Every structure is written in C-alpha cells, then in structure tokens.
Amino acid sequence: MAEIILKSITKEYENGFQAVKGINLEIKDNEFVILVGPSGCGKSTTLRMIAGLEDISDGELFIDGEKVNDVAPQNRDIAMVFQNYALYPHMTVYQNIAYSLKIKKVPKDEIDKRVKEVAASLGLEDLLDRRPGQLSGGQKQRVAMGRAIIRKPKAFLMDEPLSNLDAKLRGQMRVEIADLYQRLNTTFIYVTHDQTEAMTLGTKIVVMKDGEIQQIDNPTNLFNYPENKFVAGFIGTPTMNFFDATIVEENGNLYLETQDGKITVTEAKETKLREGNWVGKKVVVGIRPEHVMLDDEAHCAFKGEVNVFELLGSNAIVYIDTAEGRIVMNTPHVKKHEHGEKIYLSVLEEKLHIFDPETERTITN
Amino acid sequence: MNTRYSDKRSLSVRILSIIGKVLILGVTSMFTAFPFVWMVLSMLKTKTEVMNPNSFFPAVPQWSNITKVLFDSNIPKYMWNSTWVSIVIVAIQIVTGAMLAYALVFLKFRTNKILFTIVMATYMLPVAATYIPSYIILANWNMLDSFRGIIISSTVSIFGIFLLRQGFMQIPKGLVEAARMDGATHWRALWEVVCPMTKSSFITFGLMNFISTYNNYMWPSLITKTKDVYLVSQGLRSEFLANTAVNIDWALVMASSAVVIVPLLVLFAFTQKWFINGIGGETGIKG
The missing domain is CATH 1.20.5 (Single alpha-helices involved in coiled-coils or other helix-helix interfaces)
Structure with missing residues (x-):
C-alpha cells in the first residue's frame, strides 16, 4: 500500500547518456502500473531508481509522501522480482522465501508460519527443501514471487518477470500475477516490453520511448485514443497500418485522398481537422488491421495484391501490398487468399487515427 | 585396409x-x-648418515630425533606462535580483502577503476621496497618485536583481494541486488549471499595466505629479536642453525622441518577439494 510519485526524474550516466529524461509519474495506492516500451527506452532504469538500485541523477522520488532519493533499497520497504529470478543458489526454497524475514529478525515460528502460507498460496509446498538449481523456470518464478510476497511490502516491482518463460507458461503466470494482484490489493509496478502483458495486467499503462513518457492511460484509452504515432504503433498486434493521405474538400465534405481512392472523414474528425487548418495538407493516417475489410473496386480505399496469408484459426491475417505500402488486415473471414491475388480494401472510417506528419502527434482519433 | x-x-x-x-x-x-x-x-638418520651420499634409507630409524624436537626444543612453541598469528592474520585479511573486493565488484563509485589500479600497482611493488617504510611505521607505533607488529603489518593481502574479486565477478549482480531488496545491508549481502557462493575462493585465499604467513621468515626476522615472538622459520634457524656454520645436526633440522609442516599438511588434506576449485576459478555456480 503505497503512493509513489516521480517528479522530473532523470538518470544520466557518467558518459553523459540520459537513460531517463525528466519523467513525471504519479502512482496511486493499489494501482497496477505497467512501464512498457521498446528496449532501451528507460523503463527498467526507472524501476531500478524506484527500487533504489540506481542513483537518481536529478528530480525527486516520493514514497508515501516521504522523499526517498537517498534512502537505501533495504529501507524503502518495497519488494522486487527480477527478470532472471535472482534466487540464492546456496539456499533452499524455504530459506530463499524466509530470508527477508530472517533479516528483520522475525521470530522463527512466525517465519515458519508465513513461509508455509505463501508456499501454499503459490503451490510450492512440496518444493521447500529443494535448491533453485533443481527447479523449473516456472517454479523459480513462483519462488521469486513468494520471496516478494512474504514481506507484505508497500509495493511490488517486477522487472520483466515473465520474459524467461516459454509462451504457454508465460500465459499461465500472467493469469497468476493478475490473481495475485486481486488478492494482495497493493501497488504493483511492472516493466515489460510485451504489450500483451501490459494490456492484460495493467490498470494504468505508461508507454516510454527514448527515456521519455509518451502516454499514461488505461489500456482501453491507450488502444483507442493514442496520443501519438509511436503509441498507436506500439500498442496492438498486429501493429497499426500507417499511410500518407491528403485532406481534400469536395462539396463541403472532407475526404482523405490516397493514391487508390478516397476515404470519407466522419463529422467528429472533420471538426478537428478544420480547427487545425489541415484542409489541403498531407497527414499520416493510421488504421488497425481489424478495421480494414474487403470491399469492391468502386468503393475501395486501397487496391492491392495479397503477399502473405496467415490463418490463425478463428481469424486470419492478410498482408497486402498496395500503392501506399504494406497494409495488414485482420479478418474473421478465413477463406484463403492466394499469393498475388488482387483484392480491394476499405476501412472503418470512425476508427481512423490521423497524425501530424511532422510532430507525429495525434490530430484526431 | x-x-x-x-x-x-x-x-x-x-x-x-x-x-x-x-x-x-x-x-x-x-x-x-x-x-x-x-x-x-x-629426519630418521643419524647426524653422519645425513651427510653420507651413499645411504638413502636410514640404517636404523632414529625416532629419538622427533622426540628431541617435540620435547627438548622450542620448536612446538614457535609452531604455536606461527599457528595463532597466522590464524589471526588470515582472519583479518579475509575480512579486509572481502570488503574491498565486494566494493570493487558490486559498488558503483567514480573512483572504482582507479582504486583497482592502485591496488594492483601495490602488488607490483617489490616486497623488499616496503620493508623500510613499514619498519619505521611500526617503530613509531612502538610495535617492533611484538606479535601486534607482525599482525598489524599483514592485515591486507593484495593477492587475496585479487583472488576474491575474480571469484565475486562470477556472481550475477542481480543476486546482491535481490539481497538488498530483501533488506540486507552490504555487510550481510557480502557474508550471507556472496561468501557462500565463492567458498572455494575464500578457502584458497585462506589456505595460501596461512601457508605463507606460517612460513614467513624475512619480515618477522627483521622486526623481532626476542625469542618469545619468533615464528617457526625464524625459530628453526635460531634453534639449530644460528651462529654456527659447522657441526650442524642436519638430522634434527630435518626432523624439525618435518614436524613444522604437519599442521600445513593436515590443513591441506581437509581443504584440498576447495583449493583446486579456487585456483581453477570455479565458484560452484553454474548456468
């Protein structure tokens, strides 16, 4: 149970490289915050600064109202689960889980009781006498979580905890972490580069790039209302399609003109575009693959040839080469399209995202 | 074919x-x-037999040589001096060495690399070059001719720092960080997480430095003159070899030498397994 506030936090290394550039972030009690972004975006560094494992070059960090910039990690009362689990190889599972309590000089009976409770909740009862070397990846992961849970800390920090597991186990553990969050009812800060984890686990997602925060929002808003092209492209699989278009006006209505056709602009978007004086100018348009569909030649926005057809069972992903570049369509129609087949595509107009080509900021969603 | x-x-x-x-x-x-x-x-030969190149085995084993060394000489006393002084020195060296090696490997500070270079540079220094300054310091502190002087002048072992540093470098930094997050101070992380994982480096360090301190001759003989504070090598010399170039009873010298190395052999027998691991750089952590 903790409120964590980052005020203009910067991390600059000795060689002058800035890994984190003055970020501001407010994490409320009981929130599940996800720091997500590509490799090198500063998400792990941010987490490590919250943990106290990295010095803060500039800015202020508050935990529960107390400034902790210079407080040692052991005095911050937060637990961390590491990417490679970091279990002590010379200790048994029991000793690993109990270590933090032993340091706190908790009485032995109490330690025993709590270790057994945690072990039971994580299904580790039969493994307490084993050493980490004798455990599978998933079991190690559970021990690492047990080690964090037993302390009942103010907040849990998790640094890509699932990235060393195979896909199936990752899915399983994701559900377990979600369950744990419900049960523990405390603050979680979770770092990942996997946007599925971000979208499924987080109550608040922080998208980072090059040491800066791009957007902070809940998963739904992040998906539906990205604030810039980077966020739009980063969240969602397959990734959003981007193409260039010109805003044209015909008979009082606005259209997006592509090389192959025209796309009507909805009323809500029209207002924004007129307000920003975008008529007659070039913009970047984004559309998610699930909002691209087959159409006939007369009404289409794109003409193209099928390059790859991927059948995923209940849906299919089709990669189409058009004059605007590669367009990806995620369709529930699983009829196979052959390589080289000519097809015509239109888009769901209300789902278009329009970006400023220079600043890449969203003009309208 | x-x-x-x-x-x-x-x-x-x-x-x-x-x-x-x-x-x-x-x-x-x-x-x-x-x-x-x-x-x-x-050690089992007579005085004349030792010098006779034609007799390889003793004609009649002279067990009395050993009893003479054990009961009629100061050798056991010198052995005791050497043993406890070495234990104290090695214990201090392990603590100082482990602390410095931990700082060099796990702590981030600006002068980390410079510090390591300085430490290594002092290793290159010929030991003899340090004799005079060390002697003067001990004299100023009034610690010449005392166990305190012998101990205090050997509290840090550069070789040990280097050996432990190599061992510590095999440990993933995440483990120390995990210990810190679990609430451990650097001191606890060192002794409860790092040390058990580099046991063989510690044992190698302890054993090698115990042997060299136990056998040390030059430095203790420079700063001590009272027989009471002699270590074993110095004692051996004063007992049988000093002030005489002729008429040395080599059989007794050999018997003393053999007796003197018994503690070292026993120690080696117990720690052999770890010793080899430590030299090979194996820390017992795999994967």
Whole structure:
C-alpha cells in the first residue's frame, strides 16, 4: 500500500547518456502500473531508481509522501522480482522465501508460519527443501514471487518477470500475477516490453520511448485514443497500418485522398481537422488491421495484391501490398487468399487515427 | 585396409602419448616430491648418515630425533606462535580483502577503476621496497618485536583481494541486488549471499595466505629479536642453525622441518577439494 510519485526524474550516466529524461509519474495506492516500451527506452532504469538500485541523477522520488532519493533499497520497504529470478543458489526454497524475514529478525515460528502460507498460496509446498538449481523456470518464478510476497511490502516491482518463460507458461503466470494482484490489493509496478502483458495486467499503462513518457492511460484509452504515432504503433498486434493521405474538400465534405481512392472523414474528425487548418495538407493516417475489410473496386480505399496469408484459426491475417505500402488486415473471414491475388480494401472510417506528419502527434482519433 | 591401418596407427600414437605423459608427469612429480621424501628419510638418520651420499634409507630409524624436537626444543612453541598469528592474520585479511573486493565488484563509485589500479600497482611493488617504510611505521607505533607488529603489518593481502574479486565477478549482480531488496545491508549481502557462493575462493585465499604467513621468515626476522615472538622459520634457524656454520645436526633440522609442516599438511588434506576449485576459478555456480 503505497503512493509513489516521480517528479522530473532523470538518470544520466557518467558518459553523459540520459537513460531517463525528466519523467513525471504519479502512482496511486493499489494501482497496477505497467512501464512498457521498446528496449532501451528507460523503463527498467526507472524501476531500478524506484527500487533504489540506481542513483537518481536529478528530480525527486516520493514514497508515501516521504522523499526517498537517498534512502537505501533495504529501507524503502518495497519488494522486487527480477527478470532472471535472482534466487540464492546456496539456499533452499524455504530459506530463499524466509530470508527477508530472517533479516528483520522475525521470530522463527512466525517465519515458519508465513513461509508455509505463501508456499501454499503459490503451490510450492512440496518444493521447500529443494535448491533453485533443481527447479523449473516456472517454479523459480513462483519462488521469486513468494520471496516478494512474504514481506507484505508497500509495493511490488517486477522487472520483466515473465520474459524467461516459454509462451504457454508465460500465459499461465500472467493469469497468476493478475490473481495475485486481486488478492494482495497493493501497488504493483511492472516493466515489460510485451504489450500483451501490459494490456492484460495493467490498470494504468505508461508507454516510454527514448527515456521519455509518451502516454499514461488505461489500456482501453491507450488502444483507442493514442496520443501519438509511436503509441498507436506500439500498442496492438498486429501493429497499426500507417499511410500518407491528403485532406481534400469536395462539396463541403472532407475526404482523405490516397493514391487508390478516397476515404470519407466522419463529422467528429472533420471538426478537428478544420480547427487545425489541415484542409489541403498531407497527414499520416493510421488504421488497425481489424478495421480494414474487403470491399469492391468502386468503393475501395486501397487496391492491392495479397503477399502473405496467415490463418490463425478463428481469424486470419492478410498482408497486402498496395500503392501506399504494406497494409495488414485482420479478418474473421478465413477463406484463403492466394499469393498475388488482387483484392480491394476499405476501412472503418470512425476508427481512423490521423497524425501530424511532422510532430507525429495525434490530430484526431 | 586403410581404415585398419589408421586405426592401428592411431592406437600406437595413443599408447605413445600416454607413455610420454606418464614419463613427463612422473619425472616432474619425482623432482617435486624428492626434497620432501629426502627430508622425511633424513629426519630418521643419524647426524653422519645425513651427510653420507651413499645411504638413502636410514640404517636404523632414529625416532629419538622427533622426540628431541617435540620435547627438548622450542620448536612446538614457535609452531604455536606461527599457528595463532597466522590464524589471526588470515582472519583479518579475509575480512579486509572481502570488503574491498565486494566494493570493487558490486559498488558503483567514480573512483572504482582507479582504486583497482592502485591496488594492483601495490602488488607490483617489490616486497623488499616496503620493508623500510613499514619498519619505521611500526617503530613509531612502538610495535617492533611484538606479535601486534607482525599482525598489524599483514592485515591486507593484495593477492587475496585479487583472488576474491575474480571469484565475486562470477556472481550475477542481480543476486546482491535481490539481497538488498530483501533488506540486507552490504555487510550481510557480502557474508550471507556472496561468501557462500565463492567458498572455494575464500578457502584458497585462506589456505595460501596461512601457508605463507606460517612460513614467513624475512619480515618477522627483521622486526623481532626476542625469542618469545619468533615464528617457526625464524625459530628453526635460531634453534639449530644460528651462529654456527659447522657441526650442524642436519638430522634434527630435518626432523624439525618435518614436524613444522604437519599442521600445513593436515590443513591441506581437509581443504584440498576447495583449493583446486579456487585456483581453477570455479565458484560452484553454474548456468
């Protein structure tokens, strides 16, 4: 149970490289915050600064109202689960889980009781006498979580905890972490580069790039209302399609003109575009693959040839080469399209995202 | 035919290589072990037999040589001095060495690299160059001719720092960070997480420095003059060799030498497994 506030936090290394550039972030009690972004975006560094494992070059960090910039990690009362689990190889599972309590000089009976409770909740009862070397990846992961849970800390920090597991186990553990969050009812800060984890686990997602925060929002808003092209492209699989278009006006209505056709602009978007004086100018348009569909030649926005057809069972992903570049369509129609087949595509107009080509900021969603 | 020929050929090559290895290792071992064997045999000889090149084995084993050393000389006392002084020195060296090695490997500070360079540079310094300054410091502190002086002048071992640093570098930094997050101070992380994982480096360090301190001759003989504070090598010399170039009872010298190394042999027997691991850089952590 903790409120964590980052005020203009910067991390600059000795060689002058800035890994984190003055970020501001407010994490409320009981929130599940996800720091997500590509490799090198500063998400792990941010987490490590919250943990106290990295010095803060500039800015202020508050935990529960107390400034902790210079407080040692052991005095911050937060637990961390590491990417490679970091279990002590010379200790048994029991000793690993109990270590933090032993340091706190908790009485032995109490330690025993709590270790057994945690072990039971994580299904580790039969493994307490084993050493980490004798455990599978998933079991190690559970021990690492047990080690964090037993302390009942103010907040849990998790640094890509699932990235060393195979896909199936990752899915399983994701559900377990979600369950744990419900049960523990405390603050979680979770770092990942996997946007599925971000979208499924987080109550608040922080998208980072090059040491800066791009957007902070809940998963739904992040998906539906990205604030810039980077966020739009980063969240969602397959990734959003981007193409260039010109805003044209015909008979009082606005259209997006592509090389192959025209796309009507909805009323809500029209207002924004007129307000920003975008008529007659070039913009970047984004559309998610699930909002691209087959159409006939007369009404289409794109003409193209099928390059790859991927059948995923209940849906299919089709990669189409058009004059605007590669367009990806995620369709529930699983009829196979052959390589080289000519097809015509239109888009769901209300789902278009329009970006400023220079600043890449969203003009309208 | 060809295959069979090459099979035969490879077999003979293999036999030859085995014979070669056995010969080289055998001869080297003999050279290494000979002084030891010779010492053990000589300690049971008479004074004249020792100097006689024609008698390799003692005609009649002189067990009295050993009893003389054990009961009629100061050797046991010097052994005791050497043993406890070495234990204290090694214990201090382990603590100081581990602390510095931990700082060099796990702590981030600006002068980390410079500090390591300075530490290594002092290793390059000839020991003899440090004798005079060390002597003056001990004299100023009034610690000449005392156990305190011997101990305090050997509280840090550069070799040990280097050995432990190499061992610590094998440990993932995440483990120390995990310990810190679990609430451990650096001190606890060092002794409860890092140390158990680099046990062999510690044992190698302890054993090698115990042996060198136990046998140390030059420095203690420079700063001590009272027999009470003699270490064993110095004691051995004063007991049988000092002030005389003739009429040395070499059989007794050999008997004393043999007795003196018994504690070292016992120690080595117990720690052999770890010792080899430590030298090889194996820390017992895999994968």
